[in-house]
Amino acid sequence: MNGQKILIVEDEVRMRMLISDYLKREGFEILEAGDGQQALDIFEQNDLDLVVLDIMLPKYDGWTVCRNIRKSSNVPIVMLTARSEESDELFGFELGVDEYITKPFSLKILVARIKALLSRTSPLSNDEISIGAIVIDTSAHIVSVNGQIAELTPKEYELLIYLVKNKGIALSREQILDGVWGYDYYGDLRTVDTHIKRLRMKIGESAVLIQTVRGIGYRFGGQI
Structure with a gap:
């Protein structure tokens, strides 16, 4: 983990310093921003491993920052929010947020979530996985469909890998939520449906491989 570069975007100075x-102390290299404009400037000038992003920010809010980052990068994003509205979480996942932490939160929990997310999205091996028209380069974290790169967010990539590893098994939404988001995630089951929908859109005709199992959840398999 040591040496990985994290950008903390938080306008409350005390909170930002505490997180930083x-x-x-956990060995991460930290960059800090107090508003949305500064966050985007730092993002453009650095190769980041993860972004911790508050929603309520001066100049540009967290949604705007996230939207702009996702135009060119799949860097993992952990969103900090003082609200626990389900609609906010679903909106964030649509934009490409990977994890949510609701204030107030434990710093130990935040670090554990960050480490788990970095572990799940870091390169695993030099192997390639091929399923139909889909090719997954697990070393580079690149997914291509019919030779064209599919621009997946880290969470969409994790979801695809989880489905592939459990090929042929009917997985409940609860199983998928635990396997991809972790056992300590308390989000709504519709989070799974939202990400499945986005993943299907991004893999085009290969979306038929992600089958809906009525009354249960989803299964990866079948022929194109």
């Missing part, structure tokens, strides 16, 4: 100091 805690992550530095």
Whole structure:
């Protein structure tokens, strides 16, 4: 983990310092921004491993920052929010947010979520996985369909890998939520449906491989 670069975007100075100091003790390299414009400037100038992003920010809010980052990068994004509205979470996942942390939160939990997310999205091996027209380069974290790169967010990539590893098995939404988001995630089951929908759109005709199992959830398999 040591040396990985994390950008903390938080306008509350005390909160930003607390998060920064805690992550530095864990061996991370930390960059800080106090508003949305500064966050985007730092993003453009650095190769980041993860972004911790508050929603309520001066100049540009967290939604705008996230939207702009996702135009050119799949860097993992952990969103901090003072609200626990289900609609906010679903909107964030649509934009490409990977994890949500609701304030107030434990710094230990935040670090655990960050480490788990980085672990799940870091390169695993030099192997390639081929299923129909889909080719997954697990070293580079690149997914291509019919030779064209599919621009997946880290969470969409994790979801695809989880489905592929459980090929042929009917998975409930609860199983998928636990396997991809973790056992300590308390989001709504519709989070799974939202990400499945986005993943299907991005893999085009290969979307038929992700089958809906009525009354249960989803299964990866079948022929194109």
